[in-house]
Amino acid sequence: MLSYTVRRLGYMIVNLTLISIVCFYIINLPPGSFIETYSTQLDAAGSPASQAQLDYLTARYGLDQPLYVQYWNWIVPLVTQGDFGYSFEWQQPVWTLLADRLWLTIIFSIVSMVFVYAVSIPVALYSATHQYSFGDYSVNLLGVIGLAVPNFLLALLLLVGSAKFFGVTPTGLYSPQYMNAPWSWDKFVDLLIHLPVPVVVVGLAGTAATIRILRSQLLDEFQKQYVITARAKGVPERRLLMKYPFRVALNPIISTAGHLLPEIVSGSTIVAIVLGLPTIGPLLLRSIIAQDTYVAASSLMMLGVLTVVGVVMSDILLTILDPRVRMNRTN
Amino acid sequence: MSTSVIQPTDSIESTTAPLLEIKNLRVVLPILEGDLVAADGVNIQIKPGKTLGLVGESGCGKTMTAQSILQIAPKIAKTSGQILLHYADRPPTDIVALGKNDPELLRIRGGECAMIFQEPMTSFSPVHTIGNQLIEAILLHRTSDKKEAREIAIAMLDKVGIPAPAETLKKYPHHLSGGMRQRAMIAMALSSRPRLLIADEPTTALDVTVQAQVLRLMRDLQRDLGMAILYISHDLGVIARMADEVAVMYMGSIVEHAPVRELFRSVKHPYTKGLMGSAPRIGKKSGEPLATIMGNVPIPINKPTACGFFPRCPVGIAGICDQVVPPLVEVAPGHKSACFRYPQVLAAAGLESGTTNE
């Protein structure tokens, strides 16, 4: 168990390193130095950068050195001092831009996951136990639709609908008065009030997918010999269902967390852009368009880190819960 | 044979009241190609404390018949006929007629009749301990006291020869070997002191030495606990060791039925003969090739009204066997057969006996 956890954490570190390399290369792939981009930007804005400033930046990022040295110079302060670089567009250290958004992204993703499971588990149970019933067909149909509607389109529909019928567009995660206020209980409550709409929008596809997976898992489990054994010994149907197939089918669900989390983070990126949520997504888009490279790389990297860490956590949880997996993995 | 000595005259319809009576059981699976008749008018009786062996090639409907007794056949299966479970003090229950949530059915399942299965690897839930699953059965049928249930569980595991029973309770199925798992399965089935144990090829998936141990264990347990056994196998050798009476099944029908000695002394159906020829037996000269039954096991979809064995039968009578379904009737004292080579069968089907060259 312990050795598995250690090994899994080892993989995680390898993956995090890979992510950082990917992000770093994305910074460096576009032709031309970003210092040039930066100075042309400043020129265009009418306040040309001083040569000293440009020299400082060149030295800071060691742009005259080979790529692996540059990578090293970039990753070391990042890991040791949390120095993610500097935003040319915002004229701020990247971390100050990112910190709040990172927390909101984490909170938002967790709440969305909870929503997905809270809805999909009971619905899938119902659907699987009432196979081919009207309810089951409706669930399937809704599931297909849920998977087919791009979530940003759903967000747009919601915005238009609420503008039409209520005269307001429910964007953002806070009311205006809390936008830049320090954290307080009231601000937290305000956040909770604003969460449901985006959570539902982001969670819809994941919910539909999870219902599908869990339903077919359950139907598969129903056929298994151990269920027949339990039935043959006189266990009442309802108890049988909860104790055996559901329990066994729950494991894949926990392991789907590994797919669900990246999906939620991915989906929330675009929904956040449409709904104007102060999470990492809109920052990423804006920095990509503005070629604010350090912000872009750091945002992408934080999203990657978030999912990789989440997946590892769900894997370790699965190992704790499933004796079979535990056996396979520990020896 | 440790249980009883069978008199040559011992008739199937002896005076002992049967424990379980299957009357005209028909199990139909509607599938894409048509109706698959897994059991086609099966009539058998199981007597208290005795073992009935049900034998036939794989796919002939043994499992469907057995599963019908507990109503655990696949959901799509349509079952008709009667399965009567007799009691000493009250009228019999027809299991086929019970609703799927009938408390009577839940009491019979695992209580009156318990079942063990072919696959010891998958018969236990992989995510619950042996103890959890064993004690569950005991709590359902024996006692509601958890502590007592645990003691019974330990005693049962001990009885089936599992070393360190108390520790085994805490283990998961994958910690046990196939043989040990099947022993635990038997312990679970017998923990409720059932009157009938249905054993569906319980040793088929085990290797030969383990198989012998498990067979011996079951015989010993039958002697101690006195339950009846419906023993299902495709292997006549195993049946010979276990059964008091044998029913031979082919394409969903019983084609021969006799006490075990009588059957092996004089086989009265070409299919059974074929089965015997294809079974490796001690005493057979080495080097002598195993005879096989010609052709494949047919799949009983849209069955024709004829003897199902006709296309593979070496002694089939064209014009009769491929036209009429042979009924199962007594052709010798206590010995039933469904083969038109016996005048009694022809007579029962309303045909003249002169047409055969018997």
Next chain:
Amino acid sequence: MTSITIDSESSAPQGGRVLSRSQIFWSKFYRHKLAVVSLGFILFLYAIVLIAEFVAPYDPFQRHTDHLLAPPTAITFFDADGDFHLRPFVHALKNELNRETFQREYMVDTSVRYKISLFVEGEPYNLFGFIPMDTHFFGVEGDGKIFLAGTDTLGRDLFSRMLFGARTSLFVGLFGLAIGFGLGLFFGGISGYFGGAVDNFVQRLTEFLQSLPTLPLWMALAALVPPHWTPIQVYFGISTILAVVGWTTLARVVRGKLLSLREEDYVMAAKVSGVSEAKIITNHLLPGFMSYLIVHLTLAVPQMILGEVALSFLGLGLRPPAVSLGTLLIDSQNIQTLVFSPWLLVPGGLIIIIVIAFSFLGDGLRDAADPYRS
């Protein structure tokens, strides 16, 4: 549990007729009515978009400057007096400024009627790029205009643009799929074939890629597409990006299937009975594999389409003037405009229908290919 799907080669037993693998496949597939309808719809759609120039009443770039953000045109059979006309017709639209809201509003002028005709003459075009024609499938006579889905902010006919957009998106989907399919087959194939260290490496790589959120990765990669590329270059660039991120699932599928097929009893049986390697592959491995692949490919197409739509919507994918279902939605980013012109979301409706059709088709194929489901 015994499966009753038996290879067509095994001798037919007496009594029942056993269907062959492909007979079972098709008879199961035809029972899935939604899948059959979806297959018809998808084929129809691909056919329509190939001749979009002919089906569309207008050129996708033609600006009807009097009809900026015009609502969808109503087609009626009854005129202002309530009289029935066998030929459907449309009314004229008048453009007025509402003095209270200062919004432009369209008034239907019921006094003017324009009949709808088939095969009308209109803008000249080249069908399939080389057949010069000027006949359009439908249109209205005279000065009338017909905008089945309204017009956009520049007064371009959305219905015509949707046909052309669907063409781009449907083929970006196929093209991305082809690249992803190649990558998936390659990596899955070497992984399943060589096993060992290669397998381990590919496994780690796919795991890594799958643990990353797709869209942000797409966004970052899309930023690498140089701004001076031509629309065609961008088109292939975006397809490649979609494929580079999306091949992992397919690789896993290929690998898993290869590994499990090698162990299948019937393959073993064929080997034991001395059937040649080539025959095993063509008769046993490929059929089992193809149905599986087709199912996954069908389910992967909508993912590609949705990827293109999302990227273009964000302004990172195809860029105007290229027309795709994604770029058509860029206009709807402005909520103010959208509230007054909700028809701008109609391309979104088409996207949803396309994706649903592909998923029904995929479901039907999967159920039909699954030997253990009757």
